[in-house]
Amino acid sequence: MSWLKEQGSLLRRFLRGDFRKTVGMCALGMALAALLGVGAGLLFPEQAWQALNAFMEQAEQSGVVDAEGELSVFALLMNNWRAMLTSAAYGFVPFLYLPVLSLAMNGMLLGLLAAIFVAGGASLAVYLAGILPHGVFELPALILSVACGVSLCRNMCRMVVSSPDRIPILELLEDLLRVLVLVIAPLTAAAAFVECYVTPVVMGWFQ
DSSP, rough: HHHHHHHHHOOOOHHHHHHHHHHHHHHHHHHHHEEEEEEHHHHHHHHHHHHHHHHHHHHHHHHHHOSSSOOOHHHHHHHHHHHHHHHGGGGGGTTTTTHHHHHHHHHHHHHHHHHHHHTTTHHHHHHHHHHHHHHHHHHHHHHHHHHHHHHHHHHHHHHHHTOTTTHHHHHHHHHHHHHHIIIOOOOOOOHHHHHHHHHHHHTTTTO
16 A cells, blocks of 8 residues: 555656646647647548548457447457557657657547538537547547657657756656556546447437
């Protein structure tokens, strides 16, 4: 128990430091990408549909949807957890800030989907019903995982140029691992459960 308290204390200290600024910037970046997606979707509806269909095909191929069209909690959880880890691990590549690409793509996709609903005359309430129940958990997890990757990438850049501001890599990895295990993992688990069992019910209210 004392070990868990210690880990929780270290986690809170890290979240309240410079990492909080990184999370805020990532959240802002995702919001801007979503707005850009809305604009692009309204201006280019055919391309928006193509992007959405490509995403749906990818979802089917990933195994999160079974032959009967039902979502699998375990497959969805593993897919989301893999995506979060990948977003964070991209940070090992210095200078390119690859995690930002994941953030931008997901934000754009959310915007494109909203544009499709608006263009089709559907209520935004239906769109929000399909996004918000599990998005309350999944979107923060995504933003946090990208923030982990950005923090790692920034420190890798500092290591390459021998900046005095660099953080010992093992120390940073320990802090990022706490975020992944103690925050992101529970959020993705909750998101997978809600997406499978709660979101369909909420969407059914609008049918």
